[in-house]
Amino acid sequence: MGFGGISIWQLLVILVVVLLIFGSGKLKSLGSDLGASLKGFKKAVKEEDKDIDKSE
Numbered sequence: 450m451g452f453g454g455i456s457i458w459q460l461l462v463i464l465v466v467v468l469l470i471f472g473s474g475k476l477k478s479l480g481s482d483l484g485a486s487l488k489g490f491k492k493a494v495k496e497e498d499k500d501i502d503k504s505e
Contacts, residue, residue, distance in 0.1 A: 468476065
């Protein structure tokens with residue numbers, strides 16, 4: 450049994466279907482966009498923590 454009751458074979462089939470639908474180029478751009486948004490979110494959280502520490 451794999452992650453959350455899904456076996457490794459089911460995950461591989463899902464990955465293949467996603468690759469067929471979107472293509473590898475689109476997945477690369479989606480991954481980089483997701484990474485950039487996570488980076489921005491982490492930066493905003495750190496800035497918010499600094500602002501809270503200053504106000505106390």
